[in-house]
Amino acid sequence: MNRIKLIGVLVVGALLLAGCAASTKKPADEAAGDPSAMSGAGTDPGAADGAGVGADGRMPGDPGAPDVIPLGPDGSPLHAEPLPGGMGDDPFNDPANPLSRRVIYFAFDSYSVPAESVPVVEAHGQYLAANPHLRARLEGHTDERGTREYNIGLGDRRAQAVRRMLQLHGVGPAQMEVVSFGEELPAVLGSHEEAWRLNRRVEIVYEGRN
């Protein structure tokens, strides 16, 4: 196992949890997060008119150099620490458990799940299938290269690839939602290979947990 990659996975995962936990939700944001909106479609003027809301500051700091480790709000490195308040035997916080990995990385301009990430997706598939009350958002992302709307397409294809794999393990369609952010929400800022590698990803975001 590539150690740097593992740390990267944990760092990004922990960052997401920390970043989301720290954010303050506004009422309109909660309303927009209503699961019923998932099946709702079409013309619906007036709903979700959240000008200026929904800011959750999920952008980690600027790394500046390829090997810089993102820091938490208190200035300490964000790698592999159990989340404060988490239970000791929580599979999501146990680095030995594949469920602690909730970010899947992709090759450049590719939307197939790489072989080394298949066990991670499988673990989430089994977990979600065994817990049908749980719901997960599959958030697809790309690196900054290429056009913005094409990258929205690419992020969508990546999240759909994870979705299909989860479905094969018995996860119900209503348990999953696919959202692509394209290149709009990078995990790491910067224009270099390491930033690009960490930004080509699908994040598995459990509803109510993150």
Next chain:
Amino acid sequence: MDRYTPLKYLLLWLLCLAVPAQAALEIRITQGVEGALPVAIVPFGWPAQVGTSPLDVAAVVSADLHRSGLISPLPVARMPERPTRAAELDVRKWRQQRVDYVAIGQLIPASGGRYNVQFQLFDTISGEQLMGYSIPAEARTLRQAAHHVSDLIFERLTGKRGAFNTRVAFVSAQRSQQGGSVRSQYMLQVADADGYNPRTIFRSGQPIMSPMWSPDGRRLAYVSFEGRRPAIWVQNIDGGERQRIAAFPGINGAPAWSPDGSKIAMTLSKDGAPNIYVYDLPSQRLIQITNTNAIDTEARWMPDGRSLVFTSDRAGSPQIYQVGLDGQDYRARRLTFEGNYNAAVSVSPDGKTLAMVHGGGGRYRIATLNLHNGNFRVLTEGRLDESPSFAPNGSMILYATDDRGRGVLAAVSEDGRVRQELILQDAEVREPAWSPFLN
């Protein structure tokens, strides 16, 4: 030859460009031009007893004309005289300075805080007046009146309609540190075509993407991720009412207004893969146009409204395709074969040229494809150039580029000869969209 070297041009340009303090955008000419029409826009007269002039009309006009790449205005410092009336003009002096056309004028205060912008254009060879107008204005429309002067001179000298009195929409992003975490603010902004008078028409903590003008120039369609899900919205520029027109599961992206304003093409992935759909606004009917397992997106209308051009990676890498809308089978035809990355097309107003992002050698640059003779030209030299958008007269292409890690807007003349950057202070700007003609 020496007269028109790019560096010299840049210096001359800086001299003649008077940037007022309220300017939000700095315009930096990064590449000059040879063979542009030599003209002079003499500083306009203003009655000294009334105080200082509210606007340097000639500076606005000079800046406009210079940005076109087709006209090169003489810097004020090199003008042999500064006439403000026809009787004071000595065309021989201008001929000696190798200036072919001279514009002179006056800004005249009228009652009720109004003004008249008067100007005349002379041919220095024949000594004859080519045009003369008086344009009424208020304090708040004075810059527009100056852009109108630019339009009139540009059309008289080039035969092309001027696009100076138009607007630009773009997205700007600001990051700020708040209690240890980084927050992002996204703003959808509209400014005059020269970057002045920017104002925010929508603001969000989640990404905003893909602004697109309605053909009447009064509304914008765009993508907003408020609530952490994408939706396509339509918003009035003035007034600000907004309406959500698409919020399906999956992608709601890349809106594009049809030339008659009755339809919006968009990318949806509600039925599986990202495909192109056309939404008919009056009937609220949605028609699926493409149906592949690939990524089909970034649709734009051809000017006749009878076909769409779009990006698809159905052949393995993103390329530009065209699909007719007249029949029922919607068969797509591939248009680009140069390299292995062509995307985000913009169609010239005459439908003869496509501008696009062309990837190769680790760089993404703006290129054009002439649909009549198949000529393919790379116009820019950036690392991450994107979002090309034609001016409504087809003379310039606005795009987003990277200036030492920061997103800025840039423009390149349609022939690639003139390039410039528009630098917005303190923010990262991207996804420019040039408005249609507004009058």
